[in-house]
Amino acid sequence: MQDSPLPEDAEPPGPLPVQASSSASGLAFDTPYEVRIPFSPILPHQPATAPPRRPATKTYRPRFVTSERSERFRERFYPATPKSDWNDWRWQQRHRIKTTTDLDRILRLSAEERAAIERHVGSLPFGITPYYASLLDPDESTQALRRTVIPVLAEYQATPGEAQDPLGEDATSPVPGLVHRYPDRVLFLVTGLCAVYCRYCTRARLVGASGEGSLKKHQLEAALAYIESTPSIRDVLLSGGDPLSLDDERLDWLLGRLRRIPHVEFLRIGTKNPAVLPQRITPRLTRLLKKYHPLWMSIHFIHPDELTPEVAEACGRLADAGIPLGSQTVLLKGVNDNIETQKRLMQGLLRIRVKPYYLYQCDPISGSAHFRTTVAKGLEIIQGLRGHTTGYAVPTYVIDAPGGGGKIPLFPDPVIGRNGDDLLLRNYAGGTYRYPDPEGEPGPAPCASD
Numbered sequence: 390m391q392d393s394p395l396p397e398d399a400e401p402p403g404p405l406p407v408q409a410s411s412s413a414s415g416l417a418f419d420t421p422y423e424v425r426i427p428f429s430p431i432l433p434h435q436p437a438t439a440p441p442r443r444p445a446t447k448t449y450r451p452r453f454v455t456s457e458r459s460e461r462f463r464e465r466f467y468p469a470t471p472k473s474d475w476n477d478w479r480w481q482q483r484h485r486i487k488t489t490t491d492l493d494r495i496l497r498l499s500a501e502e503r504a505a506i507e508r509h510v511g512s513l514p515f516g517i518t519p520y521y522a523s524l525l526d527p528d529e530s531t532q533a534l535r536r537t538v539i540p541v542l543a544e545y546q547a548t549p550g551e552a553q554d555p556l557g558e559d560a561t562s563p564v565p566g567l568v569h570r571y572p573d574r575v576l577f578l579v580t581g582l583c584a585v586y587c588r589y590c591t592r593a594r595l596v597g598a599s600g601e602g603s604l605k606k607h608q609l610e611a612a613l614a615y616i617e618s619t620p621s622i623r624d625v626l627l628s629g630g631d632p633l634s635l636d637d638e639r640l641d642w643l644l645g646r647l648r649r650i651p652h653v654e655f656l657r658i659g660t661k662n663p664a665v666l667p668q669r670i671t672p673r674l675t676r677l678l679k680k681y682h683p684l685w686m687s688i689h690f691i692h693p694d695e696l697t698p699e700v701a702e703a704c705g706r707l708a709d710a711g712i713p714l715g716s717q718t719v720l721l722k723g724v725n726d727n728i729e730t731q732k733r734l735m736q737g738l739l740r741i742r743v744k745p746y747y748l749y750q751c752d753p754i755s756g757s758a759h760f761r762t763t764v765a766k767g768l769e770i771i772q773g774l775r776g777h778t779t780g781y782a783v784p785t786y787v788i789d790a791p792g793g794g795g796k797i798p799l800f801p802d803p804v805i806g807r808n809g810d811d812l813l814l815r816n817y818a819g820g821t822y823r824y825p826d827p828e829g830e831p832g833p834a835p836c837a838s839d
């Protein structure tokens with residue numbers, strides 16, 4: 390596929406035709422873009438039956454929405470960059486902020502952040518797209534989003550129970566790039582490159598290492614050969630790194646090869662790009678992805694502040710392409726570890742057509758103690774969502790068991806006990822209810838208060 394001379398989402402040179410809203414309709418920021426067209430008040434002779442005047446206001450929709458916030462940010466920190474470049478994902482990817490010198494231009498680093506960045510070597514480097522940088526608080530180092538992408542010195546303090554590879558993925562890798570832990574599905578780690586590097590990443594040992602490379606062609610072929618020769622594999626999850634870091638040609642080739650394997654029924658992509666590089670979701674990409682249905686996507690979101698007009702546009706495009714969207718969120722201390730933040734995030738995701746899927750207990754990667762909450766905190770959050778908001782907005786809370794045990798869901802237990810033939814249950818508001826269950830197993834005696 391050849392690149393066009395102009396980026397696909399470049400600002401058009403002139404007015405665009407009016408388009409119906411295709412995504413995120415109903416959101417305040419989905420209001421069409423209004424352009425006023427001036428008319429000369431001095432008109433020549435007006436016949437009595439003059440045709441109706443053209444309306445003085447015409448409505449256009451730009452190719453990719455730009456929020457006021459990122460527009461102000463671009464004008465202030467990238468004044469020489471046209472909007473067409475800003476909205477080009479390749480420009481965003483090439484201009485990631487990777488040094489303290491770059492960061493000093495746009496925010497005030499704390500001494501601790503500066504020391505942590507300057508100390509860093511090896512994998513999980515520091516990197517942020519200019520777009521995502523526009524969401525960071527320039528002054529407050531404890532801001533939720535800022536904590537997830539700017540290193541702090543606590544990253545270098547390993548504590549008991551932590552590991553470089555807490556999920557034991559390397560031990561279940563039959564060929565480089567593949568993790569085969571569950572019988573009918575594989576994880577295909579196609580690249581180590583991410584648009585933004587999350588400081589709590591489970592694959593901190595891999596991502597951004599060795600010059601941010603993707604798998605070489607011969608490595609991809611070896612992984613494909615393993616999948617082809619293993620008929621029990623019916624589901625392939627592309628992950629990394631971020632698979633949407635691959636350009637369209639490579640992604641098309643890879644998805645095409647996977648789709649040709651008869652026993653592969655189902656493809657999934659795990660990505661954070663719609664949240665940190667929404668410009669990546671171009672019409673060309675969605676056309677490409679549509680060819681490989683059934684294809685599902687899990688999108689990594691952390692905080693409601695990520696739900697910008699750009700992100701709504703990107704998710705709307707994916708949803709319009711018929712791709713079912715689910716979210717994955719890591720529970721992080723001081724970032725999203727309270728009911729109110731999680732409720733805003735989950736409700737906001739539904740508004741942009743993403744079903745909250747998993748809430749993960751943070752994996753015990755080396756140097757993650759400052760991010761990890763208690764398990765009781767996760768259960769408290771689920772308790773605070775279940776029944777208090779739409780059921781679709783309640784994700785499944787899971788621990789990915791250290792050592793390769795797989796995902797284990799955790800639920801607040803609503804069963805209080807039994808009373809004779811009745812099961813005693815507590816509802817979301819704390820009320821106790823009986824359910825006739827005469828043939829049920831005898832359970833624990835009810836509490837005195839019941």
Ligand code: SF4
Pocket residue numbers: 582583585586587589590591592593596629630631660661689
């Ligand atoms: S985007 Fe995913 S793979 Fe990349 S650093 Fe974040 S959590 Fe890790």
